[in-house]
Amino acid sequence: MAEPILSKISGDFLECTICLEPFKDPKALPCLHTFCEGCLKKVVEQQGDVEGKFPCPTCRADTVLPEDGVAGFRNNFYVQSLSDTVQAHKSLVGKDNERVQCGVCKVEVAHLGCVPCEEFLCDECACAHHRAKRTRSHEIIGSADLKEQLVTKTADKENVVPGNNVDEGIQVEESHAEGTIRFTVDNFSKVVERKFSPVVLIHNLPWKLCMQPYYMSYAQLPSKNLAVSLYCVAGSRSLWSCHASAELRLIPVLRGVETISRTLEHTFCAKHRGCGFRQFMSWRDVCNPQKGYIKDDTIILEAVVKADAPRVNSKGGL
Numbered sequence: 001m002a003e004p005i006l007s008k009i010s011g012d013f014l015e016c017t018i019c020l021e022p023f024k025d026p027k028a029l030p031c032l033h034t035f036c037e038g039c040l041k042k043v044v045e046q047q048g049d050v051e052g053k054f055p056c057p058t059c060r061a062d063t064v065l066p067e068d069g070v071a072g073f074r075n076n077f078y079v080q081s082l083s084d085t086v087q088a089h090k091s092l093v094g095k096d097n098e099r100v101q102c103g104v105c106k107v108e109v110a111h112l113g114c115v116p117c118e119e120f121l122c123d124e125c126a127c128a129h130h131r132a133k134r135t136r137s138h139e140i141i142g143s144a145d146l147k148e149q150l151v152t153k154t155a156d157k158e159n160v161v162p163g164n165n166v167d168e169g170i171q172v173e174e175s176h177a178e179g180t181i182r183f184t185v186d187n188f189s190k191v192v193e194r195k196f197s198p199v200v201l202i203h204n205l206p207w208k209l210c211m212q213p214y215y216m217s218y219a220q221l222p223s224k225n226l227a228v229s230l231y232c233v234a235g236s237r238s239l240w241s242c243h244a245s246a247e248l249r250l251i252p253v254l255r256g257v258e259t260i261s262r263t264l265e266h267t268f269c270a271k272h273r274g275c276g277f278r279q280f281m282s283w284r285d286v287c288n289p290q291k292g293y294i295k296d297d298t299i300i301l302e303a304v305v306k307a308d309a310p311r312v313n314s315k316g317g318l
Contacts, residue, residue, distance in 0.1 A: 014079065016034075017035070017058060018035055018036065018039040018042075019039050023076075023079055024036045024037070025075075026075065027073040027074065027075065027076065028073060029056055033059060037070055041069070041070045052065050074204055075204065077204045077310060078206050100120045100143050100147065105124070105125055108122035110122050111142065112141070112143055113146030115146065116138045117129075117135070118146070118150060120146065120147075126140055177202070177309075178202070178304070178305065179202035180303070181197055181207060181209045181303040182197075182302050183300070183301040183303075184299075185211060185298065185299050186297065186298050188294060189297050190297075193212060194212040197210075197301070199233070200305075202307050203242065203308075205307070205310055207230065207233070208233055209229070209303050210228070210231055210274065211227065212227050214227035216279070224283040225279045225281065225282055226250075227277065227278045227280060228276050228301060229276025230244075230264065231274040232244070239270065241269040242309075242311070243266075243268075244265075244266065244305055244306060244308065245264065245306050246264050246265075246304060247261050247303065247304045248264065248277065249302040249303070250281060250293055251299075251302055252292045253293060253294065257291070281293075286299060
């Protein structure tokens, strides 16, 4: 299943329609079509400076050239992030479980792997990883299991595969600093693990809502709550950050019932991609139709996100 998805992503989304090669320094135009920075420079040079405008090579829409030229167009962080994921997926699919190289020493065969770091480890490096204060609590599993998890994670991007550089399935808010994520959760009472909303692009970064049951004990009595979080799911291997505020909402289905909402403010980055509330609302109250938040075992969550422009490292990575 994952291989056809990978092929579709590579062919339809990660290749520039000018040079027909994988994107290099992808730039997004206001019309949301994306091209290599170098290819756009050639287009502008060939067409000449006609009142500071040039037509988009795909849709022919008039495009105003920024004051600092093509470099002034927004970096398409989402394309770069997805490209990193696809390359990692190709590498994983092409490896035998017994011959995965250790990601730390680059010499020994990796028989183990760290789940949070998404890194394959040989026996010696795994021991060192476990002894280090920063990573001693990380979950270590077999390399075959980690490979399966990473391949599945890439395959799960099926609902965000774009076509011709503009995804019909993604709710696009790329050129705006604010966007709304609406998440309809069916069969709510039967949810036992994390569920994610479709992706919404805000400031060229991919955002998702996450919900899950959260269990805790209070006065030795167990309780079950609805946990709601906001995630920025840009690349985990690159240096980036984006400061954002958001209002997370549980939308009522009955008139006269107030919306349950909570606000957050967080600097999202590769190491801290999620932020939210473990006790957004009691699970029992959500499941109670008389409370007015569930109908036909379906609830509606919403997030209004206001994001600053993303920051990148000095080397130009996401």
